[in-house]
Amino acid sequence: MTEIYETQPERTDLPLVVMPSLLQSMIEPIKAQFPALKDVARVRMYEEFTSDEAVLAERITDADALLVGGYHISDDLLNAIAERSHIRCIVFCGTGVASYINLPLAREHRIRVCNAEHYGDHAVAEHAFALMLELVRRVGALDADVKSGNWAWSGGDGLQLAGRRLGIIGLGGIGSTVAGIARGFGMQVSAWNAHVPAERFAGLDVTPVDDLGDLIAGSDVVSVHLPLNDATRGIVTAEHLARLRPGTLFINTARSEVIEPGALLARLRKGDIPAGLDVFDHEPLSADDAICAIPGVVLTPHVGWRTDGAFKELTRQMIACLTAYFAGEDYNVVVSER
Structure with missing residues (x-):
């Protein structure tokens, strides 16, 4: 009852x-x-x-x-x-x-x-880093190995965030918080210069990049933090995603709809981009969804805001x-x- x-x-x-x-x-x-x-x-x-x-x-x-x-x-x-x-x-x-x-x-x-x-500025920003860290250090897999008696880790060494360049798409409240955390990790930070006041870049020590494709192409990690509205719907296109260099980490804790429909799935299917995603075209995500079968992708059920x-x-x-x-x-x- x-x-x-x-x-x-x-x-x-x-x-x-x-x-x-x-x-x-x-x-x-x-x-x-x-x-x-x-x-x-x-x-x-x-x-x-x-x-x-x-x-x-x-x-x-x-x-x-x-x-x-x-x-x-x-x-x-x-x-x-x-x-x-x-x-x-x-x-x-x-x-x-x-x-x-x-x-x-x-x-x-x-x-x-x-x-x-x-x-949820801090909650979502922290979740974005939880996804990044899982991709570069694979703590979940390591935990499972140790608990199953496998001390000899065979999954390869981890990657280091310090020194890598983070490209932020959307430097609002969440994106700005992500930039501050990234600085604490020793990362270099750039962001798309789209309707963002110059003083925000200066205050956060973030490098502005005018072209979205150039930002994506020049980053080791790309993290999406755009709000969804009429102007941003589908603004990240397949052409933009084609400029991701192999090995670039792609994180989305914003909305899936800011990416051109089908573009991210097509790019991830090439198998050279690790990704951490908290948002999807269809929610809840079913176990037989195509994105669940792609190796190197970490998925969470739209919980970044829940703290x-x-x-x-x-x-x-x-x-x-x-x-x-x-x-x-x-x-x-x-x-x-x-």
Whole structure:
């Protein structure tokens, strides 16, 4: 039986916020934020994760605002929300809301959509390095060898990050954090000079490179940190990836959609590029997906953002979006209802 957590249930004079589905890891962090909604809104939270749209639609029938915990809202569900509920504010638990909600359709329905910003800068940056380190030192395979009694490692010696050049595609909050960590590892750092203030390069001691293909061709490690929007969708092309030198490490903890469809799989199939990927064209990834059969590729299930610190900041921002909405103010508004 699904546990339902409610705050101020007796305050029927207050608007109702419903969270019909959420990740287990979010339960306690978001509960800790609910006191900020005292005398502002009551909350009804279902303590399970489901993406069943029939269940979601039933649970949000009488809601005034919706907290979205990591599931996709189809156009059909969004239309139903607009037509059959009082919901005029949707708060998404992350930055890349464009991958989960049709924003133009939300704008058409005059539904506010909010997200969270920079909550996972450190979490995702650290995960990018976890992928790099697994590729160059193969700690997981070594652990398995030792535990199986094989002390004589036969998988080849590791590689060293110090002295190698890291090319960052997307020098925003996460990319900037990655640059700082890379400096701590003794790496040289370059980044694509696309709408990035000159002072950011100077402050991070990062070399700007104007041409994306040149950045990729000149790097020992390439790490993608672009947000997904209309301007970035498919911006990394097959032609760009063709310029990866054999042995270059390719890391993507951003969004798979910033790469031209099919281009990365085709490049990795050549077998000369080690890669660490946390995001995919289709999620969840099935075991028989073609990318799972490519040697030298490390895959994780879109968990780069999931740390204790990230959850704390994420849920703080989600509740701040609601308090601003009910006060007639703006906070992290991606689509305005006005």
